[in-house]
Amino acid sequence: MPVLTPPDAPVIRIDAPGSFPRAVFRERHPVLIRRVLDALPYGPQQRAALAELLDRSTGGGPLEPLGPDAPDAAQWRAWGEGLWGRPWDEAPFLWAESWFYRLLLEATGYFRPDGAWRGVDPFAPFKAAELAGPAVDAELAALDALPPDPRPALLSAALWGNRADLSFQLTAQDGDRAPDLVADDSARLWAALERTPGGRVGLVADNAGRELLPDLVLADHLLTTGLAGHVALYVKPQPYFVSDATTADALATLARLRTAPGPAAAATGERLWRATADGTLTLRTHPFFCAPLPYAAMPADLRAELSGATLTILKGDLNYRRLLDDRHWPATTPFAALTAHFPTPVAALRTLKSDVLAGVAPDTLARLDTTGPDWRTNGRHALVQVRP
Numbered sequence: 001m002p003v004l005t006p007p008d009a010p011v012i013r014i015d016a017p018g019s020f021p022r023a024v025f026r027e028r029h030p031v032l033i034r035r036v037l038d039a040l041p042y043g044p045q046q047r048a049a050l051a052e053l054l055d056r057s058t059g060g061g062p063l064e065p066l067g068p069d070a071p072d073a074a075q076w077r078a079w080g081e082g083l084w085g086r087p088w089d090e091a092p093f094l095w096a097e098s099w100f101y102r103l104l105l106e107a108t109g110y111f112r113p114d115g116a117w118r119g120v121d122p123f124a125p126f127k128a129a130e131l132a133g134p135a136v137d138a139e140l141a142a143l144d145a146l147p148p149d150p151r152p153a154l155l156s157a158a159l160w161g162n163r164a165d166l167s168f169q170l171t172a173q174d175g176d177r178a179p180d181l182v183a184d185d186s187a188r189l190w191a192a193l194e195r196t197p198g199g200r201v202g203l204v205a206d207n208a209g210r211e212l213l214p215d216l217v218l219a220d221h222l223l224t225t226g227l228a229g230h231v232a233l234y235v236k237p238q239p240y241f242v243s244d245a246t247t248a249d250a251l252a253t254l255a256r257l258r259t260a261p262g263p264a265a266a267a268t269g270e271r272l273w274r275a276t277a278d279g280t281l282t283l284r285t286h287p288f289f290c291a292p293l294p295y296a297a298m299p300a301d302l303r304a305e306l307s308g309a310t311l312t313i314l315k316g317d318l319n320y321r322r323l324l325d326d327r328h329w330p331a332t333t334p335f336a337a338l339t340a341h342f343p344t345p346v347a348a349l350r351t352l353k354s355d356v357l358a359g360v361a362p363d364t365l366a367r368l369d370t371t372g373p374d375w376r377t378n379g380r381h382a383l384v385q386v387r388p
């Protein structure tokens with residue numbers, strides 16, 4: 001059946017007064033910069049650069065490309081074509097937020113070849129604290145008490161682990177309230193995997209720690225049950241959106257599993273360690289995972305790499321924004337229509353933390369709209385959506 005692409009909806013931008021994206025820039029980013037400065041003893045030059053980033057990005061300053069010695073200067077010049085010289089406020093939210101995180105790394109000296117701070121993850125202290133904390137202890141202990149059919153529990157842990165996003169927690173008010181599914185294609189997800197057992201499953205990770213842990217446990221389940229013969233876990237090539245998982249984070253999470261006191265967690269960690277070593281679980285990355293663009297614009301080499309997977313599972317809010325393009329679609333727009341561009345069957349596991357949304361039934365939408373203005377962004381709702 002041909003899938004019709006709906007006409008374009010307005011792009012989500014950061015300039016609308018009272019909007020969620022504007023609050024991210026005006027309220028969350030100042031808190032984030034303050035926390036980064038509290039967590040690491042950056043010197044005066046880096047502190048000044050971070051303050052300037054905040055001023056420019058919230059004060060509507062002009063968008064200026066990276067200096068020519070930045071390793072990704074040419075890449076970013078192309079990604080920002082048409083935006084350079086324009087005020088920050090005119091940039092799409094997706095583009096502007098990604099650029100903010102790139103400039104944060106610039107300010108801290110992450111890419112400077114001559115600096116002592118080269119390669120130092122500015123968010124590492126937050127990620128390390130979370131990974132060492134009691135919430136992860138509880139997740140590890142829960143593995144010893146999984147029910148005979150662990151599928152619902154595993155999927156639910158991978159889904160709700162996405163609430164643990166550290167950037168979201170910067171201003172979240174009541175993140176512990178029981179959440180609610182606005183769309184639930186769980187059965188289709190398992191059916192898609194069962195149709196082609198033994199194939200390659202792509203898992204595009206989102207956050208480290210409390211989210212990556214259940215993602216890895218899900219990967220282990222797919223491998224041990226034969227639903228997948230190979231899992232490719234895609235992480236970010238560099239620190240991004242505070243808690244996004246890099247290779248270093250994936251290794252730290254694997255180590256945490258492997259050294260857990262509970263037998264089930266330790267055995268899972270051991271299996272995953274061996275799977276990584278023998279190539280049935282591969283850790284992969286690509287610069288496009290930190291690009292400010294929707295997945296419809298993915299380059300040919302990444303498209304070729306993802307192709308052939310029986311299913312690609314995209315975790316989290318940012319991946320969802322990139323999958324659908326960050327636009328004000330009517331929320332009843334079919335998910336399949338907006339994801340037809342993706343090179344493989346695709347599943348989204350996401351808690352709702354920003355405005356973009358599709359694939360919601362009209363009656364569900366009507367019910368949610370009576371619950372107040374911020375249900376799309378408050379992290380209390382989630383979805384499982386699948387385009388087989």
Ligand SMILES: O=P(O)(O)OC[C@H]1O[C@](O)(CO)[C@@H](O)[C@@H]1O
Nearest residue numbers: 165167168316317318319353354
């Ligand atoms: O970690 P996730 O689930 O991708 O969420 C990140 C989300 O947080 C925000 O950066 C807001 O803080 C959203 O714009 C973004 O989509």
